[in-house]
Amino acid sequence: MTTDPDRAPSPGAPAPAVPPGGPDRAPSPGALNLALLRDRNDAAVLRAVRAARDGTSRVELAVRTGLTAQAISKITARLLADGLLTEAGRTHVAGRSGKPRTLLRLVPDARSALGAEIGRRELHLLRTDLTGAVVARADTPIDPDGAPGLVLDRLAAMVRELTADAGGSRVLGLGLACPGPLDTRDGVLHQVTGMPRWHGLHLREAVQDRTGLPVLVEKNTTAGVLSRPGPDHRAFVYLGDGVGAGLVLGGQVQRGARTNAGEFGHQCLDPDGPPCACGARGCLEALCLAALRAGRTDRAAAVLALGVANLVRLLDVEEVTLGGATLLGDPEPYEAAIRTALAARLPDPHWQHVTLTRATALAVPQGAAALALARLFG
Amino acid sequence: MTTDPDRAPSPGAPAPAVPPGGPDRAPSPGALNLALLRDRNDAAVLRAVRAARDGTSRVELAVRTGLTAQAISKITARLLADGLLTEAGRTHVAGRSGKPRTLLRLVPDARSALGAEIGRRELHLLRTDLTGAVVARADTPIDPDGAPGLVLDRLAAMVRELTADAGGSRVLGLGLACPGPLDTRDGVLHQVTGMPRWHGLHLREAVQDRTGLPVLVEKNTTAGVLSRPGPDHRAFVYLGDGVGAGLVLGGQVQRGARTNAGEFGHQCLDPDGPPCACGARGCLEALCLAALRAGRTDRAAAVLALGVANLVRLLDVEEVTLGGATLLGDPEPYEAAIRTALAARLPDPHWQHVTLTRATALAVPQGAAALALARLFG
DNA sequence: CCAAGTTAAACAACAGTGTGGACTAACCGG
DNA sequence: CCGGTTAGTCCACACTGTTGTTTAACTTGG
Numbered sequence: 001m002t003t004d005p006d007r008a009p010s011p012g013a014p015a016p017a018v019p020p021g022g023p024d025r026a027p028s029p030g031a032l033n034l035a036l037l038r039d040r041n042d043a044a045v046l047r048a049v050r051a052a053r054d055g056t057s058r059v060e061l062a063v064r065t066g067l068t069a070q071a072i073s074k075i076t077a078r079l080l081a082d083g084l085l086t087e088a089g090r091t092h093v094a095g096r097s098g099k100p101r102t103l104l105r106l107v108p109d110a111r112s113a114l115g116a117e118i119g120r121r122e123l124h125l126l127r128t129d130l131t132g133a134v135v136a137r138a139d140t141p142i143d144p145d146g147a148p149g150l151v152l153d154r155l156a157a158m159v160r161e162l163t164a165d166a167g168g169s170r171v172l173g174l175g176l177a178c179p180g181p182l183d184t185r186d187g188v189l190h191q192v193t194g195m196p197r198w199h200g201l202h203l204r205e206a207v208q209d210r211t212g213l214p215v216l217v218e219k220n221t222t223a224g225v226l227s228r229p230g231p232d233h234r235a236f237v238y239l240g241d242g243v244g245a246g247l248v249l250g251g252q253v254q255r256g257a258r259t260n261a262g263e264f265g266h267q268c269l270d271p272d273g274p275p276c277a278c279g280a281r282g283c284l285e286a287l288c289l290a291a292l293r294a295g296r297t298d299r300a301a302a303v304l305a306l307g308v309a310n311l312v313r314l315l316d317v318e319e320v321t322l323g324g325a326t327l328l329g330d331p332e333p334y335e336a337a338i339r340t341a342l343a344a345r346l347p348d349p350h351w352q353h354v355t356l357t358r359a360t361a362l363a364v365p366q367g368a369a370a371l372a373l374a375r376l377f378g
Numbered sequence: 379m380t381t382d383p384d385r386a387p388s389p390g391a392p393a394p395a396v397p398p399g400g401p402d403r404a405p406s407p408g409a410l411n412l413a414l415l416r417d418r419n420d421a422a423v424l425r426a427v428r429a430a431r432d433g434t435s436r437v438e439l440a441v442r443t444g445l446t447a448q449a450i451s452k453i454t455a456r457l458l459a460d461g462l463l464t465e466a467g468r469t470h471v472a473g474r475s476g477k478p479r480t481l482l483r484l485v486p487d488a489r490s491a492l493g494a495e496i497g498r499r500e501l502h503l504l505r506t507d508l509t510g511a512v513v514a515r516a517d518t519p520i521d522p523d524g525a526p527g528l529v530l531d532r533l534a535a536m537v538r539e540l541t542a543d544a545g546g547s548r549v550l551g552l553g554l555a556c557p558g559p560l561d562t563r564d565g566v567l568h569q570v571t572g573m574p575r576w577h578g579l580h581l582r583e584a585v586q587d588r589t590g591l592p593v594l595v596e597k598n599t600t601a602g603v604l605s606r607p608g609p610d611h612r613a614f615v616y617l618g619d620g621v622g623a624g625l626v627l628g629g630q631v632q633r634g635a636r637t638n639a640g641e642f643g644h645q646c647l648d649p650d651g652p653p654c655a656c657g658a659r660g661c662l663e664a665l666c667l668a669a670l671r672a673g674r675t676d677r678a679a680a681v682l683a684l685g686v687a688n689l690v691r692l693l694d695v696e697e698v699t700l701g702g703a704t705l706l707g708d709p710e711p712y713e714a715a716i717r718t719a720l721a722a723r724l725p726d727p728h729w730q731h732v733t734l735t736r737a738t739a740l741a742v743p744q745g746a747a748a749l750a751l752a753r754l755f756g
Numbered sequence: 757c758c759a760a761g762t763t764a765a766a767c768a769a770c771a772g773t774g775t776g777g778a779c780t781a782a783c784c785g786g
Numbered sequence: 787c788c789g790g791t792t793a794g795t796c797c798a799c800a801c802t803g804t805t806g807t808t809t810a811a812c813t814t815g816g
Binding site: 029030031032033034037040041043044045047048064065066067181190191231232233245247249250251252254255256257258259260261262263264266267268269270271278279280302306309310311313314315316317318344345347348351352378 | 559568641
Binding site: 412413415416419445446448449452453468470474475476477478 | 771772773774775776781782783784785
């Protein structure tokens, strides 16, 4: 994923220089409005409700968020009016005196979000509810050498199809996950390997024009890491056509200065190794793909595991999710190799325990949809 | 730095398990108070003033922060009253009509902060003003095999010395930079290489008791990256007794899930390489130190450069600062090697330009002081 | 059974935030 | 001197979360 970045951007590509603030109403560097304060707290409450499987009460929300009970009352009243929350009975705990707590739950169908994965051979589109669960999907093959416009027209048609049966649930937006490199700020693709006609495409604008929805463009690996809520420090490691990673650090998605972080596959593990598509030698991706071509899954797994150990060591993440078609096709050897590598390389496996999980096949488009959900959940 | 993490924590070490929220008044997961809102906006304004060398005006602050002119007026009034800001004349721009802007400047001496670097051989303490400039310093040798208590007593005496002549400038706190691994949340040291008697020491508590100041414990590499304000995505790379890195990503310091991120020196670059002190083989640090022992600075530089290129590739940082006694003693070959490696390995050096800077010898204690300044600047 | 105790949540009044509009201050240009 | 222009403030306001009090809905105990 995000395989091959090649050389300089083609001369015709739009300049990636963009004001970092964005044209939002938002104060840029940390300063906050009252409106933003409200949105933030609403989002914090929604996250807390989502996190609590089986519903929460207002008191519990007050504890979790650190806000006053009264503030929680006001916020939940707002969210109830918006239809995002619903009251669902009371908690009857035996032997506990006092008025029972009123349970609050997310209303999954109150809103929905669209997520798409644009790959080299296929386009996956799906619609999720507020919880991130897939409620509808559609797929279509892609001709990597075809005109992007045709693909986007098809995408727009699929979007209409999937939003038509959305019922009353408002669609928050459409997330688009693509192979990198790209710039998520302006939604412009750079040198997408294997899809030369997509180079320099202003993807966000093109899809926004075709669908009328708010569109968010993201690298596929970054989308992958967002496919479901998780700990504040986690990584999504992808092995498919290429090798890449998506990172959440300190609770925030990490895109890097030019929204191009996650080039996990191009860490050099052997300066004298085989040449990589990126021009360098001995990249993890090159070693991995070479091993796979030779039918040596064990060697590919060992190489990937080494990279994961390096990543965990460098960033101290507590969860690593594995994804990508190649890996998910035969996950055990990779998981075993990674566990071995982590046990061997972490100074204290007890203290620095790392959870290893497996992504679903739809993780990337689900993560893309999660981008649209982030409007509500922050 | 943060050289060798060894095995499991000694049996006597306090359990590092700690509630992640911390006992502050602060709402934990993203929710905000009105008081926190105010503090945040104050900090944002202070940062903006600090960032603008030669002072700023209120209008400019309004643009930079995205707040209203009125809000800026109120905030600056507060900061002026607190003595943090001062009005310093007006801007007379020729050919520009209208009332001239009133310049606002930081008052460097309004507050001060203490920063210390606890090394294996020396203890450096310094006091900085609000701008982070060093206004006083004191140093003392350390016996790595001596009792920590004696060192801390000495530290407390030095603190008294440096705060006595602080004049009216209130001391915000004391930042302590140490070799890792450690837990910054509870301020407990783990297996500090070469200082066995420090293992398991509850450093924050011990120093807080001795000085009465708010104490913040930080890994030396992380302190290094904070030594001065910089871009939102940057790294501090250290080569001294060991190899490590401090990371600021998305404008936030990255400490990792167990506050132990930055083990840059233990990325494996050669599974069959020489054994490292950490128990694994072929760590960047092992390769680097071996080359240095052999007098091959060029090879050490090449290895470090490879690691830096991997780091930049993975995290898309826009500035790398080099520090550490070994490196600063002979920086040119390292800088040259890193420039070469970046040029060779970055897909598009034009788009992904990386600034390479050199840290000062006092970067680490200055960064430690910056931790205390962060109370004001966020 | 009913009163007391307890917990949850809302109601009312309030302090403090940033906002919008009108106003004053301080310059420039003719 | 006076209009034009820009910077900054004064005032009333809308909205945030907070504090203190009251109501709701239980359990407990006599």
